[in-house]
Amino acid sequence: MAFLTNDKLVIVGAGGAIGSTMVQTALTMKLTPNVCLYDVYAPGMEGVMEEMFHCGYDSVNLTATTDVAEAFKDAKYIISSGGAPRKAGMTREDLLAGNCKIAEELGQNIKKYCPDVKHVVVIFNPADLTGLVTLLYSGLKPSQVTTLAALDSTRLRSELCKKFGVKSDEVTGCRTFGGHGEQMAVFGSKVKIQGKPLSEIIGTDALPQEEWEKLRNDVVQGGAKIIQLRGRSSWQSPAYCSVEMIRAVMGGEPFAWPAGTYVKNEKYQNIMMAMDTTLDTNGCSYKMPEGTAEEMALLDASYAHLCKMRDELVTLNIVPPVEKWNEINPNL
Template identity: 65%
Template sequence: MDFVCNDKLVIVGAAGMIGSNMAQIASVMHLTPNLCLFDVYEPGLEGVYEELRHCGFDGMNIHYTTDVKEAFTGAKYIVSSGGAPRKAGMTREDLISGNGEIAKQLGENIRKYCPDLEHLTIIFNPADITGIIALLHSGLKPSQVTTLAGLDSTRLQSELAKHFGVLQHEVTGARTYGGHGEQMAVFGSSVKVDGKPLSELIGTDKLTDEQWAELRQRVIKGGANIIKLRGRSSFQSPAQLSIEMIGAAMGGPAFRWPVGTYVSNDRYDHVMMAWETVLDRNGAHIKPIEHATDEEMKELDASYKHLQDQIDNIIKMGLIPSVDKWSELNPNIK
């Protein structure tokens, strides 16, 4: 059986719905034979382990543990969904306090047990904030930490495909940037529907301005809609996309969507946000956002301001130091 690599991949939060799905997808994708499942809830964790064995995957060396030192030692890749999920009526930001502490501990454990980690992908919300906390405390390079942001872009693609009655892959260039939350910036300028620019369709009888505004809101509130429909937060889609992300970092197929990554340039500084990147064995490296309209950039500016406010909040909570001291905590942050 051929695998992408032989390095140790750890699934944090493996007893949960996202984590267990991630473990199965990673096995199906043949990312590595060396898969470690970590969670603090042992009965559920053992249940996931047994179910994966019952799948009969060839060549897999699956291990589970509730001991963080055992799980992280020797790890080269980690995907973490190990935070509290969002419930009905909650925003992602409502999870900052508890999940922020979890992110801090995650970063500290990486620094302590697997400082040679190649890549960390974070799923649990609010991912832009838990990602920056884990990055700072882990000591990793910015290119080595990514967060789940592509889910918003796939939701945009899905909504457009449903509206125009085309297959989902016939909608190309669907992109959202900025925060993974209700302040995200939804870009339409790069989108094509069956080869036709979306900009030529908006404002016509095929997609009126009102329909476009309503569609954008469905994208922004896509996660809340899943909670309404299923009674729990999304798990299949974040599991799929997160494993595609870590798979790209492990040397697998290129990741097709924006990722949450550390951005520090002349317009946006000291922030983790959805951006256009190349994600491969060398980590995540940002690319220019092309073809954006002035209005879209204003939306991205507003999303960035919202993220800055959240960062100020977690500084006040003591989860991270003030920005001028970030490089003291993590010398890889400039």
């Protein structure tokens, strides 16, 4: 099997659990032979490097460095998990200030060292805001920066599979939109279970309304459940989904789930949020989600919540007021 491309892929935070899993997933998928591991913590990164060599991958050109200039030089694709992890009792929003400062530096480094990068995937939380800050300071086009939002949709499918005892491919149309956080909008109106609309099942003995509400809440709290079960935030699922995202942009299989993308339209403006997206070699494009009146109201509420956090970043002097963004990034 040939590699998808020979372009350089940089994994930021490669010494951590998510980053190291991304490295292995990218090599297993044979995305590119040229994978660079970047982390400020050398021992962890060097340990990952050794592990990858011990796996016996053929024809790869692995490099590792703690020097951001060296790591980003000639980079064409970047996935960054380089933020502080979520811990027990924390929401994604609790990471706002610290991780958005890291995102500011990430964007500035992209602009300085690899302005010709093709695509960047940001996955450290709160991803909607860290992705937005990265995009602003990188100078890239909105289509070139996406964030990981898929886990909410995959968790919805997972909960429904467990509830009805069916295989994953028998549950279709699972989508959550808006923010990747406590205010996400869970859409059920397009879901089908073995071809039957979920809307015809909700409110019956098979899925009483209160059980559906609990299931939706379990989806929202899916990340917290992982912390409860494993003692730390999830790493395998974000690593896999983010590598699938970059694979789609590299020319691989289409990405099946929503991505977080920069939105500026008549209804929602100057925000990063999960939309009905398409990821391909042209980058990311989106359509507005379609749903019931209740679902669209939930999406409106999610947008309002994201705007509140964005405005907090202005107060913290991490980003300027929206009307000045174009001075930093003419693409916005």
